[in-house]
Amino acid sequence: MKGRFAPSPTGYIHLGNVWIALLSYISTRQQKGTYVVRMEDIDLQRSKRELGEALLDDLEWLGFEWDEGPRIGGSESTYWQSERQDYYANVLECLALEKLIYPCFCNRTRLQSIASAPHIGEIIHRYDGKCRHLSKRDIDELYSMKEPSLRLAVDSCNLEFEDRWQGTQHIHLDGELDDYVLRRGDGMYAYNLAVVLDDIAMGITEIIRGDDLLDTTGQQLYLYKTLQQCYPHKHIEVPKYGHAPLLVDIDGHRLSKRQKSITIRELKAQQWSASRILGELAIVGGLIDGSRYTHREISLSDLIHLDLSVSGLRQKTIVIK
């Protein structure tokens, strides 16, 4: 098997990131699998190379050892998504040839007006299929005015998958309403596209991530199906999923929103050791019973023997004080 940790280098790594890295690491090591680290720096405006390097430094300091990824290489030529755009472009060409994607010329105002509950800054998922039915002539004319986004043409379907902690998930995709963007008008590739294509290229068989991403899984599973259609001679393996509860602060805010005082850098500056950070995470996350430990320092090599099926992982959020 192959597991992975795929952070976005948009800030310093914090406890919330390490929590997910820890779970995926333990799971992969227990299955004697290959652990991959990938930098999801596809959002070129928000991601920074130096933050990616700092993130890798922090992971190394915590004791993580990956088998493929930045700094050590592997079967792929690069593990930075920003350097993998030719690959995404090639796949989009294949999807276009099979007429599985189409250009969308709608502007933001129109998209917001058709979204059921539009909030500024929120990703708009619902569409109405308007551009799916444009004539060749309309398309040619519109291209001369505007670079379109590219949407996946989704057929209505029901999907199902078994989540390691959340149980059986039933998803209904509602045809045109769920036609989602794979490349934006400004050329930026969508998270859903890059993540699926990279997981396929890197042979990832198990995805452990935060349950804030549970909602994207349906779209990603549909893309796996579509890609299999596009590449019939290639066997595309759909990974197993585990969506873990997120760490939140005492006010219920996701840790990533309030980065202050919980980055590994800051904890390190306050003389926290790597094993103290990992031990605290394992205790608050419910992986181990803290009352049985007089000290809270547990090294990564000890943590990999923990049982990940514990009930604590089925709860909604984990409060960190």
Ligand SMILES: [Zn+2]
């Ligand atoms: Zn459109």
